Amino acid sequence: METLSPPTIYEKTGSLKGRLKGRLLSWLHLTERPVVKVYRGFGNDHQLTIHGSVFHRSALSRTKYRSNIWVNLLGLIRLFLVKPYPHATVKVWANDQTAQAKTDAEGYFRLEIKLPQPLPPGWHRIQVQLIHETVLAESEGSVLIPHQTEFACISDIDDTFLVSHSATITKRLTVLLTRNAHTRKPFEGVVAHYRLLAEANSGPAATNPFFYVSSSEWNLYDYILEFSEKNGLPEGVYFLSPLKRLKDVLKTGQNKHMTKFMRIVRILEAYPNQRFILLGDDTQEDPTIYASIVEHFPTQIRCVYIRQVHGKNEPKTRAKLVGIEAKGVPYCYFAHSAEARQHSIDNGLVAT
Incomplete structure (x- = not known):
C-alpha cells in the first residue's frame, strides 16, 4: 500500500487559488502528494530487476466502474495528467539487501540487486521509498522468480x-x-x-x-x-x-x-x-x-x-x-x- 506525504502547499494555504486547485484535483481524483509506483519485477538465480515510477502528481486508484461514457472518458484522461518526479532518490529493500537509484527525466527507475544465493521460485515482496532528507513516500511491490518449467x-x-x-x-x-x-x-x-x-x-x-x-x-x-x-x-x-x-x-x-x-x-x-x-x-x-x-x-x-x-x-x-x-x-x-x-x-x- 502507498503511504502519502503530508498535505501539499495548496492544502495548507487558505488562498482562493489553492482552494480552487484542491477542488479541481479532488474532482479529477488526482493527488499532488509524492507517490511511488512499483511495477512487478523479475529475477533469476543471480539478480533481481526492480523498476517503477515516482510522481509529483498522479491518479488515485479507481474504486467504482460505471458504463457512463463521460465518467470513463475522464477516468482515462486523468491517467495522462500525471507529473513525473525526475532525478529523485529511491531506496529499495529486497531479500535483506538495500540499493539506491535515481529516477530519470520521466520519473522512471530501474535497478538490479545481485543475489548472494538463489531465491526459491515464486513472488517475493520488496519495498521502495522516496527519499529527500526524509521519507516522502513509500510503496511495496513484488518480484517474480520463475519456476523451472518446460516453457x-x-x-x-x-x-x-x-x-x-x-x-x-x-x-x-x-x-x-x-x-x-x-x-x-x-x-x-x-x-x-x-x-x-x-x-x-x-x-x-x-x-x-x-x-x-x-x-x-x-x-x-x-x-x-x-x-x-x-x-x-x-x-x-x-x-x-x-x-x-x-x-x-x-x-x-x-x-x-x-x-x-x-x-x-x-x-x-x-x-x-x-x-x-x-x-x-x-x-x-x-x-x-x-x-x-x-x-x-x-x-x-x-x-x-x-x-x-x-x-x-x-x-x-x-x-x-x-x-x-x-x-x-x-x-x-x-x-x-x-x-x-x-x-x-x-x-x-x-x-x-
Missing part, C-alpha cells in the same frame, strides 16, 4: 488478448476513451488458452511464467492489471512503454516497436536456458518483431502465435511467418482462439 510465455496485449482495434486509430481511441477496465472485453476463448499454457506440464505448485510486453504506456499499468485480474488471465510481469502526457494521448500505444523488441530481448537474456512461446497479432509489428527474435534466438523460441485481426496485413504477416518456420520454429496464424488452443494440443504444448 515460458511472452504475450502482447492490445488485440492479442484485449480487443483494442489497434489498426484503426479512431476505433482504438473510441474503445479506450469510452470504456473501462471492467467493460473492455478479451477475445473469446483467449483466457482459457492462456490458462492452459500457464498450467501445462508445469508440475505441482508451479506455473509456466507469463511476461506481457506492450507498446501501451505505463500510464495504463493499473488499467491493464485490473483488466487482466478481472478476466482471470495468468498472473505475470508487465513491460510497457514510457509515460505519455495529455498532449500525446491520441498517440497512445504507437511507435514503440523497437523498444518492444529490446524488452523481449531483455527477458530472453535473463533466462538463457528457458524456451519461450511468443503470442501476438497482425495489427502492427508483432510478426516483424517476432521474426527478428527468432532470427537472433532460434533455440529459445518454442512456438509463435499470431492472431489474425487486420486482413490487409495478411500477406506481409504470412511472409514473416514463412521465415520463422524456416528457422525450425512452428507457428499458428489464427482467427479464433479455439484454433490456437487446438494447435497447442496437437503440438504437445498442452494436454486436453
Whole structure:
C-alpha cells in the first residue's frame, strides 16, 4: 500500500487559488502528494530487476466502474495528467539487501540487486521509498522468480488478448476513451488458452511464467492489471512503454516497436536456458518483431502465435511467418482462439 506525504502547499494555504486547485484535483481524483509506483519485477538465480515510477502528481486508484461514457472518458484522461518526479532518490529493500537509484527525466527507475544465493521460485515482496532528507513516500511491490518449467510465455496485449482495434486509430481511441477496465472485453476463448499454457506440464505448485510486453504506456499499468485480474488471465510481469502526457494521448500505444523488441530481448537474456512461446497479432509489428527474435534466438523460441485481426496485413504477416518456420520454429496464424488452443494440443504444448 502507498503511504502519502503530508498535505501539499495548496492544502495548507487558505488562498482562493489553492482552494480552487484542491477542488479541481479532488474532482479529477488526482493527488499532488509524492507517490511511488512499483511495477512487478523479475529475477533469476543471480539478480533481481526492480523498476517503477515516482510522481509529483498522479491518479488515485479507481474504486467504482460505471458504463457512463463521460465518467470513463475522464477516468482515462486523468491517467495522462500525471507529473513525473525526475532525478529523485529511491531506496529499495529486497531479500535483506538495500540499493539506491535515481529516477530519470520521466520519473522512471530501474535497478538490479545481485543475489548472494538463489531465491526459491515464486513472488517475493520488496519495498521502495522516496527519499529527500526524509521519507516522502513509500510503496511495496513484488518480484517474480520463475519456476523451472518446460516453457515460458511472452504475450502482447492490445488485440492479442484485449480487443483494442489497434489498426484503426479512431476505433482504438473510441474503445479506450469510452470504456473501462471492467467493460473492455478479451477475445473469446483467449483466457482459457492462456490458462492452459500457464498450467501445462508445469508440475505441482508451479506455473509456466507469463511476461506481457506492450507498446501501451505505463500510464495504463493499473488499467491493464485490473483488466487482466478481472478476466482471470495468468498472473505475470508487465513491460510497457514510457509515460505519455495529455498532449500525446491520441498517440497512445504507437511507435514503440523497437523498444518492444529490446524488452523481449531483455527477458530472453535473463533466462538463457528457458524456451519461450511468443503470442501476438497482425495489427502492427508483432510478426516483424517476432521474426527478428527468432532470427537472433532460434533455440529459445518454442512456438509463435499470431492472431489474425487486420486482413490487409495478411500477406506481409504470412511472409514473416514463412521465415520463422524456416528457422525450425512452428507457428499458428489464427482467427479464433479455439484454433490456437487446438494447435497447442496437437503440438504437445498442452494436454486436453
